[in-house]
Amino acid sequence: MKRSMAKKLVSIVLVLTLAFVVVGCTEEEVTEKLTLATTTSTYDSGLLGELMSQFEEESGYQADVIAVGTGQALEVGRRGDADIIFVHAEELEKEFVAEGYGTERTYVMYNDFVVLGPEDDPANLKGTDDLGLALQKVEQIGLKGESSFASRGDDSGTHTKELSLWNIYGIDIDGDWYNSLGQGMGDTLITANEMQSYTLADRGTFLSMEDHLPNLAILFEGDENLFNPYGIIPINPEQHDVNYEGAEELVEFFVRADIQEQIGEFGKDKFAQPLFFSDAD
């Protein structure tokens, strides 16, 4: 008796497994796809999910969003594995277009970076209103061994931005106080929170994760150099077989007045301040 029960159970499981296999193989693509490669910061904040489902409804495309670091998103675009990229690394994006991989870069929105650190602020950044000075203080407290700096270290937009800041203010990051993590924004924040490190993050990701980061606080903000513009670039149809029409539709969608307004409103109800600001003319 027991044996036949077991037999039945096993056959049910086997049939179910087979059903999945069949479902997987007969899966048909009925709608045309548009693949967007973007950064984790837009995706993890939830903004893109909201906008893309609206775009799917309006345009009838099936939009696949691949959220990776900016470096990887650019590489995915360069290989033609996405139809359009939406990233934030101005210099790299301009290069991308100049090399002929993308057609044109359109400003969509911006947010800003903030310097975060341990709540008790051993480097005393709160008393500074100059970004260069603030970063020097981080270096000094690091050299003393009292704190450290956690860098994304993943060639992302944030990482590129951070490197350019050290460069502008002539600070040498070749020291034990500087930890290059090679991780995404969320992981880097979690690490900084645990290590009581200083770090640089986009405001959106920090605000959306603040509840999980009890040890971190915004210690410096507002400098023009912390400005973080996002650009959208359709992949050049002359380089790869891509859905260029869909990509152009998405660009038009993003710069439309009502969508721009929606971008500026996003997050206000939850964080009492916007996460992104509209940036299209």
Next chain:
Amino acid sequence: MDLLIEGLQEAISLLITFDPRVINIILTSLQVTGTALFFAALIGIPLGAFLGLSDFPGKSIIEAVLYTGMGFPPVAIGLLVFITFSSAGPFGFLNWLFTTRAMIIAQIIISFPLVAGFTMTAVNSVDSNLLLQLKALGATKRQVVLAILKESRLGVLVSVIAGFGAIISEVGAVMMVGGNIERSTRVLTTAIVLETRKGNFGLAISFGIILLTITFVVNFCMSILPGRGGRND
């Protein structure tokens, strides 16, 4: 500790409310891993049986290749599959990248050396007298192979279980070639990475608990398989 309890509660509530997003993630996981395991067994068991039963010059090299495959980092396999199916790559025309198909390919490559390697060991350890006896009784080659596989079925089953364990819990390769696309290529492991990245540890843990439960149920079902018509023959 709080997080674990919170995760457990969340896992249960996600499961009993049949949250469609969670169900979709679970089904995608099972579909990808089930299909991959099916093909891995299809290639791996005959290959392992062949290697276990035959002897030819250069066999030890093939064995070493197989054992290396068992320890090959999944991320490296993911990168390989990515490059192969990338639109600039040799199989780019198929448009399989960022679909479950590329994930299945990656998982087949990860799991079939395990299936083949363990099957080979299991077949090797069958009493060599059996082989002689079968031959003496005039069994055909096909009959010999089937008889030996039957004799070593527990070992073969372990090979499939090992293959299953390696791919249901794998994240690096499926993340890279699947892209973790919502409602399409998101599986339990990539969902865990995403929620961890967002700091939603409770939700991430609950996905982990669901994954563990599924693995247990599947392994339990597989482990009662050899009982089928087993001990009384």
